Amino acid sequence: MRRTLLYLALLVGPAAATAQGLPPAPPAAGALTEFGLPPIHESSLRNGLRVVHIGKHDQPLLTLSLAIPAGPAAVPGGGAGVAKMMAHLLLRGAGARDADELLRALAEMGGRIEVVEDSEHLVLRVHVLSPHAATAFELLADAALRPRLVPGEIERVRDERLRELDRMYTLPASTADRVLDRELHGDRSPHAYGADDLRRVTLEMLADFHGRWFRPEGSLLTVVGDISQSEALRLGRASFGAWEGAVPPASVPAGTHASAAERILLVHRPGSTQSVIRVGATASLGIDPQYEATEVAVEILSRRLWHALREEGDWVYYTRAGLLRRQERAGLRIEAATRTSATDSVVAEIRRQLQRIADEVPDTAEVEAARASLAGALPRRLERVADLAAAVERTYLLGLTPDHLRTYRLKISAVDPRQVRAAARALLRPPSTVVVDGDAASLYDSLQRLAPVEVVGPDHRPL
Amino acid sequence: MLQDVTEYRRPREIRSRRFLHCKRAPLARVAPLTGLALLATLSSAAAAQEPGRIEYEAYRLDNGLEVILSPKGPAQLVAINLTYDVGSAHEPPRRTGLNHLLEHLMFLGSERVERPADLVRGAGGFANAYTGDNSTTYITVLPSNQLRLGLWIEADRMRSLRITEQALSNAKATVTEERLGEANSPYGGLARYEIRALYDSTGCFPYAHGRGGAAEDIAAVTVEDAVAFYDRFYWPAAARLVVVGEFDPGEARAAIREYFGALPAGEEPPGVVCAPGYRAGLLTLRYPEPRAPVAVTVVGYRVPPSHHPDLRPLRLLSTILRDRLQQVLVRERGVARNAGSGVDDFAVGGRWGPAILRVAAVGVPGVTADSLADYLEEEVRSVVEGGVDAADLHRAKELYRRDTISDRETAEDVADGLQQAAAWGDVDRVNTEFAAMMAITEAELARVASEYLRRDNALIILGIPGGAP
Numbered sequence: 001m002r003r004t005l006l007y008l009a010l011l012v013g014p015a016a017a018t019a020q021g022l023p024p025a026p027p028a029a030g031a032l033t034e035f036g037l038p039p040i041h042e043s044s045l046r047n048g049l050r051v052v053h054i055g056k057h058d059q060p061l062l063t064l065s066l067a068i069p070a071g072p073a074a075v076p077g078g079g080a081g082v083a084k085m086m087a088h089l090l091l092r093g094a095g096a097r098d099a100d101e102l103l104r105a106l107a108e109m110g111g112r113i114e115v116v117e118d119s120e121h122l123v124l125r126v127h128v129l130s131p132h133a134a135t136a137f138e139l140l141a142d143a144a145l146r147p148r149l150v151p152g153e154i155e156r157v158r159d160e161r162l163r164e165l166d167r168m169y170t171l172p173a174s175t176a177d178r179v180l181d182r183e184l185h186g187d188r189s190p191h192a193y194g195a196d197d198l199r200r201v202t203l204e205m206l207a208d209f210h211g212r213w214f215r216p217e218g219s220l221l222t223v224v225g226d227i228s229q230s231e232a233l234r235l236g237r238a239s240f241g242a243w244e245g246a247v248p249p250a251s252v253p254a255g256t257h258a259s260a261a262e263r264i265l266l267v268h269r270p271g272s273t274q275s276v277i278r279v280g281a282t283a284s285l286g287i288d289p290q291y292e293a294t295e296v297a298v299e300i301l302s303r304r305l306w307h308a309l310r311e312e313g314d315w316v317y318y319t320r321a322g323l324l325r326r327q328e329r330a331g332l333r334i335e336a337a338t339r340t341s342a343t344d345s346v347v348a349e350i351r352r353q354l355q356r357i358a359d360e361v362p363d364t365a366e367v368e369a370a371r372a373s374l375a376g377a378l379p380r381r382l383e384r385v386a387d388l389a390a391a392v393e394r395t396y397l398l399g400l401t402p403d404h405l406r407t408y409r410l411k412i413s414a415v416d417p418r419q420v421r422a423a424a425r426a427l428l429r430p431p432s433t434v435v436v437d438g439d440a441a442s443l444y445d446s447l448q449r450l451a452p453v454e455v456v457g458p459d460h461r462p463l
Numbered sequence: 464m465l466q467d468v469t470e471y472r473r474p475r476e477i478r479s480r481r482f483l484h485c486k487r488a489p490l491a492r493v494a495p496l497t498g499l500a501l502l503a504t505l506s507s508a509a510a511a512q513e514p515g516r517i518e519y520e521a522y523r524l525d526n527g528l529e530v531i532l533s534p535k536g537p538a539q540l541v542a543i544n545l546t547y548d549v550g551s552a553h554e555p556p557r558r559t560g561l562n563h564l565l566e567h568l569m570f571l572g573s574e575r576v577e578r579p580a581d582l583v584r585g586a587g588g589f590a591n592a593y594t595g596d597n598s599t600t601y602i603t604v605l606p607s608n609q610l611r612l613g614l615w616i617e618a619d620r621m622r623s624l625r626i627t628e629q630a631l632s633n634a635k636a637t638v639t640e641e642r643l644g645e646a647n648s649p650y651g652g653l654a655r656y657e658i659r660a661l662y663d664s665t666g667c668f669p670y671a672h673g674r675g676g677a678a679e680d681i682a683a684v685t686v687e688d689a690v691a692f693y694d695r696f697y698w699p700a701a702a703r704l705v706v707v708g709e710f711d712p713g714e715a716r717a718a719i720r721e722y723f724g725a726l727p728a729g730e731e732p733p734g735v736v737c738a739p740g741y742r743a744g745l746l747t748l749r750y751p752e753p754r755a756p757v758a759v760t761v762v763g764y765r766v767p768p769s770h771h772p773d774l775r776p777l778r779l780l781s782t783i784l785r786d787r788l789q790q791v792l793v794r795e796r797g798v799a800r801n802a803g804s805g806v807d808d809f810a811v812g813g814r815w816g817p818a819i820l821r822v823a824a825v826g827v828p829g830v831t832a833d834s835l836a837d838y839l840e841e842e843v844r845s846v847v848e849g850g851v852d853a854a855d856l857h858r859a860k861e862l863y864r865r866d867t868i869s870d871r872e873t874a875e876d877v878a879d880g881l882q883q884a885a886a887w888g889d890v891d892r893v894n895t896e897f898a899a900m901m902a903i904t905e906a907e908l909a910r911v912a913s914e915y916l917r918r919d920n921a922l923i924i925l926g927i928p929g930g931a932p
Binding site: 021022023024025026027029030031032033035036058059060061099100104107108109110111129131160163164166167170171172173271272273274276303310311314315316317318337338339369372373374375376377378379380383384385 | 512515538539540571575576578581582584585586587588589604605606607608609610611612615616618619623632633636637638639640641643644646647648649709721722724725726753754755756757786790794800827828857858861862864865868869871872873874
């Protein structure tokens with residue numbers, strides 16, 4: 001009897017209770033419908049402000065985004081500090097509203113406001129429920145055109161930024177990001193400022209910065225959401241029509257700021273048990289097809305790193321490689337974090353993977369998977385109104401054709417393995433810049449065996 | 464290039480489910496709300512902004528698998544959200560962290576698939592998973608022509624997981640790195656784990672330990688432990704499948720029947736055997752942090768479980784508190800660099816756990832954690848004693864309105880909303896909750912404020928910079 005029960009248990013137990021009816025191999029994909037990006041309308045106001053509109057009407061949401069070419073690239077020598085202060089002051093009251101009234105007005109609309117900074121641009125965005133479109137245009141124009149540059153608010157913003165800088169220095173990931181960005185982009189980095197730069201900023205510098213760069217000709221207004229083109233243009237004219245002037249050319253030239261030789265910047269964080277690792281590089285890339293080929297190469301690299309570092313090495317919880325397209329140069333950024341004892345192994349493996357992708361033509365299956373991944377992800381990247389606005393705006397700021405997003409899948413699908421290797425050689429081949437934030441006393445010797453090590457503090461100053 | 468984003472917004476209400484992998488909502492950086500200046504002009508516009516109804520079809524397979532389908536197009540995407548009624552609360556003593564380990568193991572190979580995430584990514588999608596107290600969720604978002612692939616992967620690993628020594632070793636290493644990363648920043652583990660001090664571990668162990676588990680417990684987990692846990696909880700009858708996106712409902716039903724229909728139901732998984740209990744009275748915990756330059760203080764108030772009607776006014780109250788703390792502590796007094804508030808209800812899945820309304824502040828240099836606690840309590844008292852006005856409540860509701868509408872934007876968020884509503888036992892709550900929130904009155908806010916935001920109902924956590932106790 002006991003034997004019979006055991007036999008029955010084996011039959012009905014977990015070993016037998018598997019997915020019997022399931023096909024042994026993954027099902028084939030069905031037919032993919034054409035990607036339905038709504039039409040993009042482009043026009044200009046008389047003052048030269050370009051206006052891009054996309055109607056997206058499935059939810060009553062609206063994003064207004066005003067991109068002004070007023071990033072650190074505009075101001076030589078400490079421009080990032082001015083741009084950083086300016087970005088925060090834009091959110092501290094404008095026109096007839098002080099800071100509290102501005103935020104109160106946004107809350108009434110279920111809205112929010114944000115500033116996004118990169119090298120070349122300062123982008124001011126307002127997100128609201130779409131029936132409040134008129135107020136949103138008004139608030140955006142106030143914030144951009146009529147910020148309250150008053151001494152009390154400037155001092156308040158300065159104190160906050162100084163405290164925030166101190167806080168950032170205590171965070172390993174934020175510190176490593178800042179150090180890498182400054183290494184790669186020099187004075188054009190939005191992080192190319194320290195406490196002294198913030199202390200030097202005056203009301204006059206801010207007023208000059210605003211007066212010089214906040215101009216309609218050269219700026220871009222992107223309107224995406226539940227609004228018609230005619231209404232967007234009408235409200236655009238009402239809010240921005242009286243704005244005048246043109247943006248002068250940028251002052252800080254583009255160019256690589258990264259070291260030509262391989263080295264490791266080691267940010268000393270005493271007692272840290274985990275190292276945060278960043279690896280980056282920049283390169284000038286063509287538009288098509290080299291850029292798309294680089295995207296495929298970075299996608300392959302990202303997958304290889306995941307397998308090597310997480311699944312085979314047991315070294316990391318998270319790793320990824322990403323590519324950011326910019327006007328002059330494209331940037332690679334690799335992220336990882338690992339326990340102190342494995343840091344040299346992870347850095348060595350990342351460098352090995354960079355060398356490999358530059359040296360070897362990837363096999364067809366790997367390229368196909370990367371192409372499918374990038375092409376398939378496009379609708380997800382554009383699902384939200386705010387994300388669609390940012391993507392379309394980026395397309396215009398980079399000087400790409402308006403149908404770039406619509407033809408993206410075709411371009412990605414046309415990339416072949418040899419193009420991938422060629423693109424990888426341009427951007428991904430070492431030397432690259434390596435930043436490690438961790439306990440220098442424990443890491444120095446092992447990292448020195450990989451490349452020359454320079455020890456710095458969280459503020460990027462040599463120790 | 465890395466972009467630097469500065470956002471002045473009222474952050475979304477901390478979502479009703481918070482999981483081990485979820486990033487915390489940032490503390491608010493927002494100024495206060497007073498006055499009624501714009502109410503009159505905006506109220507008519509706001510009336511038109513009702514969140515659209517989410518249409519869905521709910522049914523159950525013979526083996527007990529609950530299915531909810533919600534076509535949403537033309538998104539060219541499908542989101543698959545499969546949630547099991549098992550979480551960290553089901554872990555046995557000395558095996559904390561087991562559920563989280565199993566969540567990782569679900570991505571490390573089955574009888575048919577070596578790496579399911581590779582299949583998903585190669586198809587243009589992404590996959591993720593979250594561990595909660597009472598549930599574990601697997602999310603896959605794919606191009607809509609890959610719906611069958613996503614369903615096939617979930618059906619496969621529901622009963623065919625291959626748990627090996629190698630896979631378990633990898634999962635342990637990954638989880639350990641995840642914990643190291645959290646602990647590597649000042650106060651990294653403060654809110655997540657120490658708030659558990661509110662619960663009485665002798666009275667109800669399941670809710671008294673963290674979702675991540677203790678390091679020694681994780682190290683001790685064996686393949687046999689993981690297999691036994693998997694075989695106990697990963698069955699169709701203990702799971703709920705939600706599919707949202709651009710798909711043909713008939714084809715989806717057929718694929719679900721084909722892939723999941725033949726799976727045996729499994730036994731009803733055991734529930735949590737105790738009601739989560741609170742420690743009584745005021746509790747104060749000191750948390751020295753040698754790496755921190757400034758003090759942090761968290762005050763958590765014991766509030767009812769997430770299904771309780773009082774959670775609605777408490778959520779709106781939390782939004783109002785967030786703005787007041789910003790106004791007074793950050794902008795007017797200048798004693799805090801940041802301050803905020805949120806409701807953290809740990810439980811879903813039909814077995815309710817306690818929740819917390821939390822207020823917190825990050826001090827400026829020179830302000831002690833004890834002083835921050837005094838400032839926080841003072842502002843809470845002002846709400847309890849002075850109440851909130853109509854303008855406060857109106858703005859809190861508008862922010863809730865925006866969040867609700869924003870949650871209709873993506874297939875993944877809609878799937879999450881349906882899953883939560885189903886966990887509450889009423890799928891249509893995804894459509895009715897908005898009206899219930901809009902009906903909350905000032906009197907209800909005043910009542911819950913005085914009932915729950917009491918000093919003798921609080922846990923105060925003092926984050927001490929420099930490590931001095």
